[in-house]
Each structure stands twice: as C-alpha cells, then as structure tokens.
Amino acid sequence: MxxxxxxxxxxxxxxxxxxxxxxxxxxxxxxxxxxxxxxxxxxxxxxxxxxxxxxxxxxxxxxxxxxxxxxxxxxxxxxxxxxxxxxxxxxxxxxxxxxxxxxxxxxxxxxxxxxxxxxRLPSAQKLKEANGELAAMVEQRDAALAELSAAVVQREKVEAALLQAQKLEAVGQLTGGIAHDFNNLLQAIAGNLELIARKPDDADRVIRWTSSALDAVERGRQLTGQLLAFSSKQRLDVKSVRLSELIGGMAGLVERAVAPLSRVRIDRIDPVWNVQTDALQLELAVLNLAFNARDAMPEGGVLAITAELRSGKVAPDLSPGDYVALTVSDTGTGMAPEVAARAVEPFFSTKGVGKGTGMGLSMAFGVMRQSGGTLLIDSEVGRGTAITLILPLATVPPRRDVQDDAARDERISLDGKKVALVDDDRQVRASLAEMLRTAGAVVEEAADGAAGVALVEGARFDVLVVDFAMPELSGSEVAEQVAAIDPALPVILITGFADSAKLDAIAAPNVTVLRKPFESHELLRKIRQASRR
Structure with a gap:
C-alpha cells in the first residue's frame, strides 16, 4: 500500500x-x-x-x-x-x-x-405582512396614547374644578363670620374717621384715631388676603413651610369656622418644625377638617390642634424617616368603622344633600400624598374623631421675605416726578392723587383706560399708575397700548383682583404689580424705584 x-x-x-x-x-x-x-x-x-x-x-x-x-x-x-x-x-x-x-x-x-x-425563516411576503401588522399596532398605540393624554388633561380639569368648588364651599361656609368681621372693621374705620372729622385740630387724638383706623385696615387686608388665597387658582407648590406660623396665622379662620357653639384649643407647636408641603393647600385642608368637626359637634364641643415629631416607620404606606404629625381632633359624634374606611373616598359624604361636596377629606389626603405624607383617621362613635396629617420634616428652612421696618417711617419725596393716574373709582383715584401730590408729584388723572392712553399720547410722564380691573379697557390692555406709544414708560399696575394667572401673564419688564390694599409708603417707594432717572 x-x-x-x-x-x-x-x-x-x-x-x-x-x-x-x-x-x-x-x-x-x-x-x-x-x-x-x-x-x-x-x-x-x-x-x-x-x-x-x-x-x-x-x-x-x-x-x-x-x-x-x-x-x-x-x-x-x-x-x-x-x-x-x-x-x-x-x-x-x-x-x-x-x-x-x-x-x-x-x-x-x-x-x-x-x-x-x-x-422556517420568513419570506419577503411574510416580512411585509409582519411590518404591516407592526405599523397597525404602532398606530393603535399612538391612538391609545392620544386618548390617555386627553383623559389626563380632562382629569386635571376635573380635579381643578373640584378644588375650586371645595375652596368656594369653604369661603361660603365662612360667609357669616366674614361678614361679621368686615362689619366690625368698617365700624372701627368709620368711627375713627368720624372722630377725626369732629376734632381735626386735636393732633394727639387724631394720630391715635388714625392709627386705630389703619389697624382695622390691616386686619381687613389680612382677611381678604386669606380669602383670595383660598379662591385663587393655584397648582400644588411643595416647599418648606414653618408649621407654627401657618397654624397661628389661620387661628382666626378656624375659630370662625366652629363658632359660635364650639371653642378652639391650639397647643404650642415647636417653631423649629418645618414641613414639606403647599402652605395654602394645608390651610385649606385644616379649614375643611374644622368644618367637619363643627358639623360633628351640633351641640358644641372642643376642636383641638396639636403637633408632634415622629420618626421611623410612622405609617404603613410611608418610608422610614422624620415626620411631623398634625392632629385635628374633636369631641363630636365620631364615625362608625365602615364610614371611617370610606372617609377619604371622593364624593363620599354622610351629610345631607347640599351640605357638602364629600371632597374635604379626599382632597386633604391627596395633598398629603403629593407632599410625601399621608392621612390617618382615628374615630369612634360617641367619642369623637382625630384626623392626623403626616407631613415630612423639611430639611431646609423656609424662605423668608425680609421687610424693612424702617421703610414705614421713611419720608419719600417725589418732587419733580410727573405721574399719570388712571382709575375708574372716583374716590380711590382722588385719595391716590392727593397722596401723590402730598409727596411732591405732579399728577394728571384719567377716569378710564381710553382716557389714560390719550393722556400718555399727549404728554411725557415719568410713570403710569393704572388700576387693573376697569370696564372696557383693563389696566393690562392700557399697559400694552402705552408700550406701543412709549416703550420705556414704567407702569405700576394696582389691583385687588384674585386671579393670579391673569396677573402672571403680564410679563412686560417695565410693569410692576402692587396689590390692594396698600399703604402710601409702598406706592411711593415703587414709584420712586420705577420712575425714569
């Protein structure tokens, strides 16, 4: 081989x-x-x-x-x-x-x-068919996403409407107490003004009476500020809030909510406790809890507000951490277990028709969840109810607006400044004009928006002061038309209007917003800051 x-x-x-x-x-x-x-x-x-x-x-x-x-x-x-x-x-x-x-x-x-x-490899025809099916699935997915997006927008609109309805209901339930307070404020102002008119030469008394009237105005401003905050359209703005100041600031509203049969007891809250939440929504939640407590105590009782610091696993649905437990309790009728189990459900209410929306506890629970906390209910028939709002302890202190107390006593001179004043309210316009002239300004007045625009067209001014809410031509429309005539003219928009969204839409850099009621030194200081150099 x-x-x-x-x-x-x-x-x-x-x-x-x-x-x-x-x-x-x-x-x-x-x-x-x-x-x-x-x-x-x-x-x-x-x-x-x-x-x-x-x-x-x-x-x-x-x-x-x-x-x-x-x-x-x-x-x-x-x-x-x-x-x-x-x-x-x-x-x-x-x-x-x-x-x-x-x-x-x-x-x-x-x-x-x-x-x-x-x-088994697919043929070109099968691949084409598969691509067609995939394209159809993509179209169905896009349609479903569009429907979902529309549903989310609709839900947000419904939630906003419900929130607004709840706020309006809260304001409506406060109507009696608010009317009483405003009548007292008006009485204090009218009485002091009458005393001044009778004895204008008694300087010492005139100063005392003026101070008393201004105090009444300040209390009225705080009250309207709270009401406007409740009625305004705002999204949740979670930030650090000093709890003791918030509860102390709304003590008067809570007392009016349960008056006249029940009384309120607010225990001391440690001023160093800052919580992470939306201040206005927390106020609204506490106020709604006060209304519920009032309705649960038809014969009167005690509403107590307390707070304590809790750490660790404070609730089953919360991660371990540091929290502040704010408890609003009453000595009322209490809730049966089956009622307490459904208390935070939207529109669930044991009250009669027209006596509530059934959204108070539901919205309070929603605010707590969005703030990173929760809501706990402890209730027993005949013993009363305790609602505990669990809020995360804030790690940073709240921002504080620094006010210059000496600014009130500062004498501001507007000598040589020429001011155009536009306001449809004759009495308000007259008082503002007198205030400006007393400070040395040259003032020309207009009673409506169109006359204000004509005023600016005919002369040169250092600043325009215009009311926001006026018929036919609003203050913002006046500011827009004036900007076309004199783009550099500073505009101070004075308003007591509640819709902050419309005010926020005025984004011109030379427009300053001043909310009513204001003190003279605030307006004079803004005019001095904004007027042409």
Missing amino acids: ESLFAAFWSGNYSPHGYCLFWQPQLLWTHIVADTLIALAYFSIPVALVALVRRRQDLGFGWMFWCFAVFILACGLTHVMGIVTLFVPQYGLEAVVKLVTAIASLATAALLWLRLPALV
Whole structure:
C-alpha cells in the first residue's frame, strides 16, 4: 500500500498534459477554463467574507465561512489541474482534493442539520405582512396614547374644578363670620374717621384715631388676603413651610369656622418644625377638617390642634424617616368603622344633600400624598374623631421675605416726578392723587383706560399708575397700548383682583404689580424705584 501511494510522489509519471500536446487547442482550452473557474472560486470567498464582516447580525454567519472554505478548496483543485498538465505533482493534487472533500462533507452535513431552521425563516411576503401588522399596532398605540393624554388633561380639569368648588364651599361656609368681621372693621374705620372729622385740630387724638383706623385696615387686608388665597387658582407648590406660623396665622379662620357653639384649643407647636408641603393647600385642608368637626359637634364641643415629631416607620404606606404629625381632633359624634374606611373616598359624604361636596377629606389626603405624607383617621362613635396629617420634616428652612421696618417711617419725596393716574373709582383715584401730590408729584388723572392712553399720547410722564380691573379697557390692555406709544414708560399696575394667572401673564419688564390694599409708603417707594432717572 505504501509503495502505491509513494508512486504519486516519485515523479516517474508523465505530466497530465503530455497526451494533449498533440492537440494544443485542447490543452489551452483546459488551461483557460481551469483558470477562469479558479478565479471565480477565489473571488466568491472574498465576497462571502466581506458580507459576514459587514453584516455581523446574520444568524447563520458560520455557514458562510464554511462555504468560503469549501469554494476556496474547489478553486485550488482547478489550479492543481493546470499544474499537473505540465508537472506530475499528483500527490499534492490528491491532498488538495482530500481537503476539498472534507470541506464539502462538513458543509453539506451542517447545511442539512440547519435546513429546518433555514426553512422556517420568513419570506419577503411574510416580512411585509409582519411590518404591516407592526405599523397597525404602532398606530393603535399612538391612538391609545392620544386618548390617555386627553383623559389626563380632562382629569386635571376635573380635579381643578373640584378644588375650586371645595375652596368656594369653604369661603361660603365662612360667609357669616366674614361678614361679621368686615362689619366690625368698617365700624372701627368709620368711627375713627368720624372722630377725626369732629376734632381735626386735636393732633394727639387724631394720630391715635388714625392709627386705630389703619389697624382695622390691616386686619381687613389680612382677611381678604386669606380669602383670595383660598379662591385663587393655584397648582400644588411643595416647599418648606414653618408649621407654627401657618397654624397661628389661620387661628382666626378656624375659630370662625366652629363658632359660635364650639371653642378652639391650639397647643404650642415647636417653631423649629418645618414641613414639606403647599402652605395654602394645608390651610385649606385644616379649614375643611374644622368644618367637619363643627358639623360633628351640633351641640358644641372642643376642636383641638396639636403637633408632634415622629420618626421611623410612622405609617404603613410611608418610608422610614422624620415626620411631623398634625392632629385635628374633636369631641363630636365620631364615625362608625365602615364610614371611617370610606372617609377619604371622593364624593363620599354622610351629610345631607347640599351640605357638602364629600371632597374635604379626599382632597386633604391627596395633598398629603403629593407632599410625601399621608392621612390617618382615628374615630369612634360617641367619642369623637382625630384626623392626623403626616407631613415630612423639611430639611431646609423656609424662605423668608425680609421687610424693612424702617421703610414705614421713611419720608419719600417725589418732587419733580410727573405721574399719570388712571382709575375708574372716583374716590380711590382722588385719595391716590392727593397722596401723590402730598409727596411732591405732579399728577394728571384719567377716569378710564381710553382716557389714560390719550393722556400718555399727549404728554411725557415719568410713570403710569393704572388700576387693573376697569370696564372696557383693563389696566393690562392700557399697559400694552402705552408700550406701543412709549416703550420705556414704567407702569405700576394696582389691583385687588384674585386671579393670579391673569396677573402672571403680564410679563412686560417695565410693569410692576402692587396689590390692594396698600399703604402710601409702598406706592411711593415703587414709584420712586420705577420712575425714569
């Protein structure tokens, strides 16, 4: 056997082309054909390698490599066919063919093994259909997202309407107490003014009576400020709030909410406790709890407000941390367990028709959750109810507006300043004009917006003072028209209007908003700051 294979390497045989030399055209036909076939075979693996390297995502890349080796080996057999025409290297030709056979068998075996998977590959038509189904699913998803977005917007509108209704209900329930307080304030102002009119030459008494009237005005301003805060449209603004100041500031409202049958007890709250919440919404929540307590004590009782610091796992639905527990408790009728379990559900109410929206506790719970806290109910029939508002302890102190107390006593001169004053209320306009003239300003008045615009067109002023809420042409519209006439003219917009969104929309840099009621030094200082240099 050895001698048989050794003969292939001995070189004793004649070259393969020896028998073709007598027909040169046939010899060259073999050479050209084998050369072309070999070149084609050699080019195919290069293309396969380039494909696999560029498309590394192909699922059967290894199969392309097998084909490349197989076809390369086939090309080598044709090269050896040309060589053996001239040189009898039949042993080397046999090795090349053996390698080709092994590569072909391996490629065929792997191809048959992977044939079922290859057959399952989707056709172009199926891929097109799948793409169509995917596009339809994308359209359905986009439509669903659009519907969801519209539903979210609608829910926000409903929530805003419910919040506004709850605020208005709170203001409505306070109507009696507010009317009583305002009548007292008006009585104090009118009485002091009458005393001043009777004895204008008694300087010492006039100063005392004036101070008393101004105190009444200040109390009225605080009261209207609270009412405007409740009735205004505002989103939740969570920030650090000093709890002791908030509860102390609304003590009067709480007392009026439960008057006249019940009394209020507010325990001392540590002034260093700052909570993370929206101040106005917390006030509204406490006020609604006071209304609920009043309704639960028809024969009178005690409403108590207390606070304590709690740490750790203070409620099942809260993560461990530091919290302040603000508890509003009453000595009323209490709630049965089944009522307490549903107390925070929207619109759930045990009161009669027209006696409540059923949103008080629900909205208080919502405010607590958005603040990072929760609401707990402890109630028993005949014993009373305790509602605990759990609020996270703030890590930063609240921002405090620094007031310059000396500013009240500062005498502000407006000598040489020319002021255009526009207000549709004759009495308010007259008092403001007198105030400005007393400070040394030259004042020209207009009784409506159109007259105010004409006033600015006809003369040059250092500042325009205009009321916001006027018929036909509002203060903001006057400011816009004046800006077209004299863009550099500073405008001070005075208003007692409640809708802060409309005021916030006035974004002109030369417009300053001053809310009524204000003291003379506030207006004079703003005029001095805003007027042309």
